[in-house]
Amino acid sequence: LRGRDVFFLTGLDEHGQKVQQAAAKTGIAPQMHCDRLAPQFRNLWERLNISNDAFIRTTDDGHKSVVQRYLQQLYDNQLIYKDDYTGWYCTFDERFWTDKDVENGLCPDCKRPVEQLSERNYFFKMGQYQPRLVAHIEQNPNFIRPESRRNEVLGFLTTQKLGDLSISRPKSRLSWGIELPFDQDYVTYVWFDALVNYISALEYLRPEPLVDRFWPANVHLVGKDILTTHAVYWSTMLMALDLPLPETIFAHGWWTVDGEKMSKSRGNVVDPNKIVDEFGADAFRYFLLREVPFGYDGDFSRTALVGRINSELADDLGNLLSRSLTMIERFANGVIPQSKTTHDLNSKVGEIVARASVHLERLEFGKALETIWELVQSTNQYIDKTAPWKLAKKPDEREQLDEVLFHLAAVLKTLGIILYPFMPSKGEEILKQIGLAWSPSVFF
Numbered sequence: 235l236r237g238r239d240v241f242f243l244t245g246l247d248e249h250g251q252k253v254q255q256a257a258a259k260t261g262i263a264p265q266m267h268c269d270r271l272a273p274q275f276r277n278l279w280e281r282l283n284i285s286n287d288a289f290i291r292t293t294d295d296g297h298k299s300v301v302q303r304y305l306q307q308l309y310d311n312q313l314i315y316k317d318d319y320t321g322w323y324c325t326f327d328e329r330f331w332t333d334k335d336v337e338n339g340l341c342p343d344c345k346r347p348v349e350q351l352s353e354r355n356y357f358f359k360m361g362q363y364q365p366r367l368v369a370h371i372e373q374n375p376n377f378i379r380p381e382s383r384r385n386e387v388l389g390f391l392t393t394q395k396l397g398d399l400s401i402s403r404p405k406s407r408l409s410w411g412i413e414l415p416f417d418q419d420y421v422t423y424v425w426f427d428a429l430v431n432y433i434s435a436l437e438y439l440r441p442e443p444l445v446d447r448f449w450p451a452n453v454h455l456v457g458k459d460i461l462t463t464h465a466v467y468w469s470t471m472l473m474a475l476d477l478p479l480p481e482t483i484f485a486h487g488w489w490t491v492d493g494e495k496m497s498k499s500r501g502n503v504v505d506p507n508k509i510v511d512e513f514g515a516d517a518f519r520y521f522l523l524r525e526v527p528f529g530y531d532g533d534f535s536r537t538a539l540v541g542r543i544n545s546e547l548a549d550d551l552g553n554l555l556s557r558s559l560t561m562i563e564r565f566a567n568g569v570i571p572q573s574k575t576t577h578d579l580n581s582k583v584g585e586i587v588a589r590a591s592v593h594l595e596r597l598e599f600g601k602a603l604e605t606i607w608e609l610v611q612s613t614n615q616y617i618d619k620t621a622p623w624k625l626a627k628k629p630d631e632r633e634q635l636d637e638v639l640f641h642l643a644a645v646l647k648t649l650g651i652i653l654y655p656f657m658p659s660k661g662e663e664i665l666k667q668i669g670l671a672w673s674p675s676v677f678f
């Protein structure tokens with residue numbers, strides 16, 4: 235929309251203990267388990283009209299070889315060493331905890347029982363990058379967003395000593411992973427493999443070289459539960475590999491349903507496929523982006539969804555569209571009249587678009603929509619005030635009528651373009667109704 239060169243990557247992280255366990259439970263091989271799941275995600279993104287340029291799966295051979303190359307590089311540079319480690323292990327989180335972390339024999343994260351485990355493992359010298367990481371976060375206010383999350387990460391990095399990271403798992407305990415290139419008795423820790431996807435995808439998913447063109451990434455958009463792995467593990471890995479860090483790591487919140495946590499046992503999981511079946515992808519996307527400030531937790535309810543569909547999409551936007559199009563049809567035979575619009579109206583539209591664009595840049599999607607709705611509502615008021623149906627009855631006010639209709643068409647064009655990222659089908663439909671085909675160049 236803004237003419238920028240974009241590579242939008244999404245995909246699946248498929249290794250690790252949880253995947254191995256889930257596959258064992260259904261009695262199939264882990265790879266087959268992953269192969270069954272992958273299309274479900276791909277199909278959903280497609281149904282939601284999500285336009286990713288590439289889809290990575292960390293079980294791809296191309297990804298594995300990049301991970302192994304990086305591991306070897308760190309090993310050769312003495313940034314990985316072998317050591318004995320004894321600690322409390324949480325199977326669910328696939329990680330060790332220290333004595334002071336564990337309370338009553340339970341994992342501090344997931345509250346499941348932990349077990350004492352002693353193992354010889356490989357460690358990444360993560361701790362030595364602590365001062366550099368703190369400095370980077372302090373000097374780059376947009377590196378971790380939203381700000382509340384940034385403060386959390388900074389808080390723990392400035393009060394606790396960052397240890398080294400165990401990056402191997404003995405195959406005797408976990409075999410579903412990428413083998414260490416320097417020790418075939420081990421696979422690598424799932425995060426050390428998964429995080430590399432952001433760069434490996436640029437190396438092998440397309441025939442043309444993309445690393446120089448798209449790295450460092452502008453944004454990593456991740457769930458708030460995996461912010462630490464991104465902000466701390468990935469950042470220090472990149473430092474060790476002598477690669478630039480992404481510009482922004484943005485942690486999004488979680489959705490509850492009718493005020494309750496979504497869970498299988500409660501039976502209140504919202505199936506996005508069903509919402510799309512019932513309301514369409516546009517309305518669902520609109521709701522998710524409009525309902526809560528992006529980055530924070532939000533509450534999903536049918537009542538709220540239906541409420542927004544009725545008042546904002548049908549009453550505000552729908553009415554504006556149908557009234558404008560009907561009047562252009564009736565009073566100008568369906569041909570948008572040429573007219574010089576008054577400067578005031580044009581600059582008002584321009585000012586609203588400019589403000590919405592700033593919100594988009596900052597990933598403030600709710601505020602962007604709120605701003606766009608100022609245009610929708612003020613244009614509805616403009617129709618009421620100018621009353622084109624009255625002007626149409628007086629031949630000597632033809633010029634004024636043309637001006638109104640021309641302005642309405644201009645607003646519809648603006649809306650078709652600026653709503654496109656939120657509601658692609660709606661955006662295209664609006665443009666089509668005023669005789670324009672969608673293409674990014676419409677904007678320029």
Ligand SMILES: [Zn+2]
Nearest residue numbers: 324327341344
């Ligand atoms: Zn746990």
